[in-house]
Amino acid sequence: MAAQRNATGIEAAVSLLADRLGPRLATGRSLREQHGHTTTWLENQHPDAVAFAQSAAEVQEIVRICAAHGAPVIPFGTGTSLEGHVNAPLGGISVDVSGMDRVLEIRPEDMDATVEPGVTREALNTELRATGLFFPVDPGANASLGGMASTRASGTTAVRYGTMRDRVLSLKAVLPSGEMMQSAARARKSSAGYDLTGLMVGAEGTLGIITELTLRLAPQPEAVSGAIASFADIATACQTAQEVIQMGLPVARMEFLDEAAVGYVNRSHGIGLPAAALLLLEFHGSPGSLAEQTETFAELARDNGATHVAWSSDPDERSRLWRARHEFYLSALALYPGRVGFSTDVCVPVSQLAACVTAARAKLDDLDLVGTNIGHVGDGNFHTLVFVDPADAAGRARAETYVSWLNGLAISHGGTCTGEHGIGQGKMAYLERELGPGALAMMRAVKQGVDPLNIMNPGKIFAF
The missing domain is CATH 3.30.465.10 (Uridine Diphospho-n-acetylenolpyruvylglucosamine Reductase; domain 3)
Incomplete structure (x- = not known):
């Protein structure tokens, strides 16, 4: 039987918390919606109230009141998670700890x-x-x-x-x-x-x-340098990333952007990168070691047919490149007004990266979807971002088909459906496929032992 909303218990907890917290217990709809999921395509399921905690002792008091009445508790930090972690599918109290910032x-x-x-x-x-x-x-x-x-x-x-x-x-x-x-x-x-x-x-x-x-x-590193290399195709860029790791080059960051992603970055930030698959690297160390590392990478990239290789220790140039990379999601959305982004984060063994990223790109085209691939390719983690018009039911269905296919692809190659975003609500359907029923049974046993009332962020990771 699916878990049910405990309306009576939630109402009692809200009343007691209002007496205890005063104006730091908020029930206005707009603020409650801000504390539901807002980042990507998942439905916003907002809590019944938001409690702004100021100390650990206060968090304890809030949780005790909620436990006494069987009211769900949903932790909230800044709300940047991507898989519905802060949603309240059964209602309850969002405990906002952003004020505990010392x-x-x-x-x-x-x-x-x-x-x-x-x-x-x-x-x-x-x-x-x-x-x-x-x-x-x-x-x-x-x-x-x-x-x-x-x-x-x-x-x-x-x-x-x-x-x-x-x-x-x-x-x-x-x-x-x-x-x-x-x-x-x-x-x-x-x-x-x-x-x-x-x-x-x-x-x-x-x-x-x-x-x-x-x-x-x-x-803090004594010195930092950055390097970029453009390649004619996705597979060669990913193969080069694999060889960087196999050589033991102590790279601090190694990001991949496909040709579409480079186009978004160029249009949003005016960087002028070649329109091709790109590796973006950063090295940390002494000035002498950085020179050796960047030169080794440049030689490897050229041996693999890189069409453009450059490096720099200028902090402004590095900051400009990494700012464009970090702001990629919002920059890309700005180019598609009215659309939302389906963001994935599969991770595979590095040896499987080239095959999986190439297949991911081809599947986007097969399903007639607008999207792009970027990733932290040094550890096999890559993101496919699909842009969908919420009013286009057929397009959304194709995007959901794509996400399901991609998660299955990663799992079939010895990888995971989530390298860093977590399971939350969005990836619950894939956890048993990845880990098997025994692992889920153990997780449920831990949850049952620690949280027998299922009040702590219910409806996340697995069904209770």
Whole structure:
């Protein structure tokens, strides 16, 4: 039986929270809609109220009230997730932790920092400038660190610095009972019991609300250089990316844009890149090592038939290129007024990348869809963005067919339906196909044990 909305319990929880929080418990429709899913094509399912928490103790109190009345709780950071994570399919209370935005402590000698969940990655890096350290996980959006941990986010720098899974040393979270849990000590490694940090990172708010994170930092690079290479076809660009990894070149970022994506970037930002498949790289290190690395890459690219190769250590030029890459989604949407974007994020073994990206491009053409492929090809993660007119029912159906086909393609090549966005609502149908019924049974058992009332972000990852 599908989970049902508990209208009576939600009403009671809203009444008690209004008495406790006053104006920080909002019930206006427009604000509630802002706290439902708004980023891509999934339906907006807004909560009944939004509670603006200011402390961990307050999060505990909110959760205890909701637990007592069986009211769903939906954690909310900045709302940049892409798979419906902040939707409220059963109604309930959205707990907005954006006001919990303090950097609690920076320990340069240990290269770590402790933050509240509402701190964004850009805000943390601003605080870190004088320390010689930085937080390297860069998903593009200026997301909250609590949300990034919850979805196990990564991004352009994962090929060198890893994902949120690799950067969270420990965390504190409020469990569905209202109890506070600390997942680990601050040591760089531990064999003490279950890996609760790993369990919570990527749980998408279904097991608790993160209220504090201790994060592993990285040294700011002494020097940075960028390189680009254009290729006649997608397969050669992806094959070159694979060879970069196999050679052990310590690339910090390696992005792929197909010819259509390069066209969007050129029109939106006036960059003037050749109209061809593009690899965009960044290297971190000493000036001497960067020269060697860029020259090695340039030689490899030319050996593979690159039609254009260039590199630069000029920060303004690099910033211009990476700004265009990070703003690609919004820039592309601006070229198609009235359309919405279907964003995918499959990830495959690097050896399968060329075949999968080539097939993904061909399938777009077969289904007569407007779209493009970009990706973090250093770790096999690529995104197909499909642009659809919401009023075009047939076009939307073709796009949904495409997304389903692409997820199946990745899984059949030993990959995953989500490299970094998470399952949320949008990819629930593919999780069992990817991992099998045994894995889902274990996940459900964990959820049942931690959250027997199913109040914590229900309707995400799998049916309860």
